Amino acid sequence: MTNDKDEQRGGAWAEARRHIRRYSKGVLRIGDRAVPTRFVIDGRDGSVVYPCGEDEAENAVLSVPDDGFDEMGLLLESSLFAVRFDEVKDRHQAYHGDAGSVDWFKARVESVKWKGEVFSGDELLGANPLRADEPALVRTLNADRDRLREVTRLLTGVKPEEGVCVGVDPIGMDVRTRVGVIRVEWPREIESLEQAHKVVGALLADGLGEGEDEVG
Secondary structure, three states, X not given: OOOHHHHHHHHHHHHHHHHHHXXXXXXXXXXXXXXXXXXXXXXXXOOEEEEEOOOOHHHOEEEEOOOOXXXXXXXXXXXXXXXXXXXXXXXXXXXXXXXXXXXXXXXXXXXEEEOOEEEEHHHHOOOOOOHHHHHHHHHHHHOOXXXXXXXXXXXXXXXXXXXXXXXXXXXXXXXXXXXXXXXXXXXXXXXXXXXXXXXXXXXXXXXXXXXXXXXX
């Protein structure tokens, strides 16, 4: 039997899971320095991967999306990611472009603090269950860029001038535009690979209404 506190925490947990995936940029707090960063979530294990040219970057705390008292704070257990070629580095480039010549770090999220609640990293982040079919889903969404823009408008209210899907997970997809990455959440969380293909197919096939705000 659940009580009100359990239900409140369940609601906070669900919102925190969505919030952490709404952003791919944040601020690293390294000692007394605040360092803007762009990161991606590794679909293999839910770790956070980020490039950084700062010393002691492995001791960082990540605030999402900005640095402030009310922002979501991720306590990271980071280590230097010395692998020269890796799919998550390609993913980072797809999201953010070339990071240049910097060190790379891979971090397990130990804990997350947000809105007075503390969650373990494992509660909010894990392997992407759609990862096996993510490339196929991305190709399907990108096959008709005009329709992708319409789907983005349908689900966010904002229609990008240009857009390309760069990632898919059960909660939503990430669309890279001229002004950055837009998070597009599905109407409901996807529970299986089969459902993912059905949802994507239905969204691409639907006729959409008039009226949207265009962004770059």
